[in-house]
Amino acid sequence: MIEGDKIVKEAIATQYPIKLIAATHSWLATNETLIPKHITVVETSEQEIERASNLQTPQPVIAIAQQREITKDHTKKNNKWILALDGINDPGNLGTIIRSADWFGLELIYCSHDCVDVFNPKVIQASMGSIFRVDILYVDLKETLKKVKEKKYAASLQGNSIYTIKKNISGVLVVGNEANGISQEILSLCDEEITIPKRGNAESLNAAVACSVILSHVV
Amino acid sequence: MIEGDKIVKEAIATQYPIKLIAATHSWLATNETLIPKHITVVETSEQEIERASNLQTPQPVIAIAQQREITKDHTKKNNKWILALDGINDPGNLGTIIRSADWFGLELIYCSHDCVDVFNPKVIQASMGSIFRVDILYVDLKETLKKVKEKKYAASLQGNSIYTIKKNISGVLVVGNEANGISQEILSLCDEEITIPKRGNAESLNAAVACSVILSHVV
Numbered sequence: 001m002i003e004g005d006k007i008v009k010e011a012i013a014t015q016y017p018i019k020l021i022a023a024t025h026s027w028l029a030t031n032e033t034l035i036p037k038h039i040t041v042v043e044t045s046e047q048e049i050e051r052a053s054n055l056q057t058p059q060p061v062i063a064i065a066q067q068r069e070i071t072k073d074h075t076k077k078n079n080k081w082i083l084a085l086d087g088i089n090d091p092g093n094l095g096t097i098i099r100s101a102d103w104f105g106l107e108l109i110y111c112s113h114d115c116v117d118v119f120n121p122k123v124i125q126a127s128m129g130s131i132f133r134v135d136i137l138y139v140d141l142k143e144t145l146k147k148v149k150e151k152k153y154a155a156s157l158q159g160n161s162i163y164t165i166k167k168n169i170s171g172v173l174v175v176g177n178e179a180n181g182i183s184q185e186i187l188s189l190c191d192e193e194i195t196i197p198k199r200g201n202a203e204s205l206n207a208a209v210a211c212s213v214i215l216s217h218v219v
Numbered sequence: 220m221i222e223g224d225k226i227v228k229e230a231i232a233t234q235y236p237i238k239l240i241a242a243t244h245s246w247l248a249t250n251e252t253l254i255p256k257h258i259t260v261v262e263t264s265e266q267e268i269e270r271a272s273n274l275q276t277p278q279p280v281i282a283i284a285q286q287r288e289i290t291k292d293h294t295k296k297n298n299k300w301i302l303a304l305d306g307i308n309d310p311g312n313l314g315t316i317i318r319s320a321d322w323f324g325l326e327l328i329y330c331s332h333d334c335v336d337v338f339n340p341k342v343i344q345a346s347m348g349s350i351f352r353v354d355i356l357y358v359d360l361k362e363t364l365k366k367v368k369e370k371k372y373a374a375s376l377q378g379n380s381i382y383t384i385k386k387n388i389s390g391v392l393v394v395g396n397e398a399n400g401i402s403q404e405i406l407s408l409c410d411e412e413i414t415i416p417k418r419g420n421a422e423s424l425n426a427a428v429a430c431s432v433i434l435s436h437v438v
Contacts, residue, residue, distance in 0.1 A: 092311060096425045105418030130421045162435075196435060199324030202349045206315045209431040212424070216381075216415060216432045 001121050004059035009034065010129030016065055023061035024049065031061075054121040067119055070135045072108065079170050081219050082150065084110040086141055086186050087177035088207060091116045095126025096208035097175070102130035104215045109134055110172075112141040112186075145189045148172055152190040154182050155214055157204065159193025162217040171218065175211045194218075220340050223278035228253065229348030235284055242280035243268065250280075273340040286338050289354045291327065298389050300438050301369065303329040305360055305405045306396035307426060310335050314345025315427035316394070321349035323434045328353055329391075331360040331405075364408045367391055371409040373401050374433055376423065378412025381436040390437065394430045413437075 002011050002018075005027065011018055012034055020040045023031070028043055035041055050058045083101055088094050094116050101109055116123060118136045145152060152172045153165075174190055176182030182190075196205065196213050205213070221230050221237075224246070230237055231253055239259045242250070247262055254260055269277045302320055307313050313335050320328055335342060337355045364371060371391045372384075393409055395401030401409075415424065415432050424432070 096428060099421050099425060100428055102419045102421035103415075103417055103424050126425070128421065128423070128425075133420050196322075198322055199438065200321045201352050202318050202321035202347065204347070205322050205431070206318060206345070206347075206427070208425070209315060209319055209428055212428040213432050213435045216435065219418065 001054070002063040002065055002124055003053060003055055003061070003121065004125070005031075005061055007124065007129050008061050008063045011063060011065060011132050012036070014129075014132040016132045017068060018063045018065045020064040021061060022049065022052070022063075027060040055125070070137050072135065072137055080108070081106050081170055081215070082108045082110065082148070082172045083211070083215075084112075084141060084145060084152075084172050084174045084186075085115050086112050086174060086182050087180070088115045088175065090178055090207070091120045091122035092126045093178065093206070093208040094118065094120075095123040095128075095131070097211050098123070098127040098134050098136065099130040100208065100212035100215060102127075102134050104212075104219045106215070106219070107133075107135060109136045110141060110144055111136060111138050113138055141186055142189065145172070145174070145186065151192070153214075153218070154187055154190035154193045155210055156181065156187075156193040156195050159195040161197050162194050162214055163197065165192070165194055165218070167218065173211070173214060173218065175207060175214075178207045220273070221282040221284055221343055222272060222274055222280070222340065223344070224250075224280055226343065226348045227280050227282045230282055230284060230351050231255070233348075233351040235351045236287060237282045237284045239283040240280060241268065241271070241282075246279035274344070289356050291354065291356055299327070300325050300389055300434070301327045301329065301367070301391045302430070302434075303331075303360060303364060303371075303391050303393045303405075304334050305331050305393060305401050306399070307334045307394065309397055309426070310339045310341035311345045312397065312425070312427040313337065313339075314342040314347075314350070316430050317342070317346040317353050317355065318349040319427065319431035319434060321346075321353050323431075323438045325434070325438070326352075326354060328355045329360060329363055330355060330357050332357055360405055361408065364391070364393070364405065370411070372433075372437070373406055373409035373412045374429055375400065375406075375412040375414050378414040380416050381413050381433055382416065384411075384413055384437070386437065392430070392433055392437065394426060394433075397426045 022042045241261045
């Protein structure tokens, strides 16, 4: 379920497999020409949208899309940075991470099976449309990390400073759960622990923030 | 209103002016010795906490504190980076920004009057206790920026790359509203626009992410 003018338009622009669009009369009056012919269009009242919406401030358009299937050959070197998320469970964080990955040019994110569902409406919302461009694969993270050829960096509270590590054109950045970090099993598969040096007193950074800060330094 | 074991303990540790603590029998059994004598303690049932809580998963302890008043002499040079927030209105973003500011060693944040209330429970939650350490001042941002002596950098979608700007021991980083960025009036008071170069396709970054990424490069 995709809500809101901006994100629905991004889904249309990226040819995401939308099945149905439900929108108010005024939204359709302005935007109907954008909608490809094969998509079913339903005109609805604001009250109907409000009932269906997951948002606190309902938007004039909702789209229903098929969940896109992604398959990938993990054995091929890809010359790009990849994210590997180990148990991210806040939907806002996952969406924000996808948005940042898209900003920094990443094309692939591996999620462990215990990450929050990428099709959770809050993930879609927080991704601001980046979910339609970045490939997100739910995998057995342990098996997948064993197969990937790139160097694996663990985002950690100790480890080498991101300000001094050697730049690499590719690599896998592993980011762990909000409360518990990266599981021991996954950490043992990583080649290097890296950290964002702390100058103040916060105990940690938000997971999406930490992931994005590291990407800005390594990519 | 401060919820949860971790944040309530941070509030106690920083001597934040807590008036009352309501907690379950088992929380009090473990933690009562931590609570200073002048704070009223009420033992409550889990059901009572659930009714009072703002969280989806209620925690065993809630504290009620006085809103701490902060006054500051804007004319004194402070040799530190400062944040100036122009219309941040998502509570999760404001809390996350406060947490990042605390991580990177900032001690002061100016908020325009149209920023979300820093005492909003979602701000407190997302700040993970950093709200007790960082001074947050609601000000007429225009008048305040006219008075501060440090160089003012505007976080923007165009401008000079954060990867190449000259490092400075102090400065004011101005971050704008999630949808509209920095208002023209405030932008005109800034000395330099700076940006996080984009490599991919996302239209923008989350405001808290952008703020944190820039801090990691300039501080």
